[in-house]
Amino acid sequence: MTRKKIVAGNWKMNMTLEEGKSLIADLKNNLPNTLNNVEVIIAPPYILLDTAQSALQGSSIHIAGQDCHQESKGAYTGEISADMLKSVGARFVILGHSERRQYFGEREDLLAKKINAALTAGLKVIYCVGEDLTARESNKQNDIVAGQLEALYALTADQMQQIIVAYEPVWAIGTGKTATAAQAQEMHAFIRQTLAEKFGQDIADATSILYGGSCNPQNAAEIFAGADVDGGLIGGAALKAADFISIIEARSK
Numbered sequence: 001m002t003r004k005k006i007v008a009g010n011w012k013m014n015m016t017l018e019e020g021k022s023l024i025a026d027l028k029n030n031l032p033n034t035l036n037n038v039e040v041i042i043a044p045p046y047i048l049l050d051t052a053q054s055a056l057q058g059s060s061i062h063i064a065g066q067d068c069h070q071e072s073k074g075a076y077t078g079e080i081s082a083d084m085l086k087s088v089g090a091r092f093v094i095l096g097h098s099e100r101r102q103y104f105g106e107r108e109d110l111l112a113k114k115i116n117a118a119l120t121a122g123l124k125v126i127y128c129v130g131e132d133l134t135a136r137e138s139n140k141q142n143d144i145v146a147g148q149l150e151a152l153y154a155l156t157a158d159q160m161q162q163i164i165v166a167y168e169p170v171w172a173i174g175t176g177k178t179a180t181a182a183q184a185q186e187m188h189a190f191i192r193q194t195l196a197e198k199f200g201q202d203i204a205d206a207t208s209i210l211y212g213g214s215c216n217p218q219n220a221a222e223i224f225a226g227a228d229v230d231g232g233l234i235g236g237a238a239l240k241a242a243d244f245i246s247i248i249e250a251r252s253k
């Protein structure tokens with residue numbers, strides 16, 4: 001089963017307008033055409049999306065939002081809707097990132113609504129799951145991730161084809177500590193099996209599952225070697241064009 005290889009960069013709350021423009025220009029100018037077997041996505045902060053979209057005309061790099069609100073519009077000061085993301089050219093949105101779960105209290109019931117809003121607007125969703133250190137140390141990682149996947153369970157088979165899953169163990173995010181390639185592969189296989197039980201093997205086999213958590217040019221090739229690891233969701237290393245491109249190169253092989 002062929003499924004898409006994807007490398008996505010999550011800029012989080014980084015980059016001023018000038019810094020962002022310069023990073024986007026570096027990516028656009030230096031990403032070799034030969035890496036076009038990998039879908040490349042960047043998720044800059046909201047205020048850079050329109051600039052990014054214009055600057056990336058003629059490039060194969062797609063843009064994504066880092067989050068969206070569950071309603072399509074209205075009196076929600078400070079929020080951004082999926083329709084707004086779509087209107088500036090975003091094709092994707094990251095939902096359920098562990099930082100949203102941890103600092104903004106997002107849970108599966110809310111995330112199911114956000115996923116629905118995103119799909120209704122015509123966006124593809126990068127849905128993040130991952131256990132924290134306590135869960136990993138008590139060997140509860142599968143239970144935690146299975147619970148997080150339930151936010152997808154109301155989707156139809158067609159909708160499920162618009163979903164990319166990102167496994168990001170919280171203890172590996174921004175810590176310099178990655179899951180081993182074996183731990184990543186084991187969890188990715190578990191996620192695929194869980195999706196197969198719910199949606200059938202064909203859909204599970206067609207779903208790209210990305211790894212995230214201190215992925216860098218040094219460790220990317222080893223992590224991507226796992227049969228169920230289809231790419232990466234990259235934080236810190238996505239802020240340097242050369243590092244991000246090296247990771248895309250590692251996935252391209």
Ligand code: PGA
Nearest residue numbers: 173174213214234235236
């Ligand atoms: P990191 O972040 O690569 O800086 O660990 C990954 C993420 O949170 O998406």
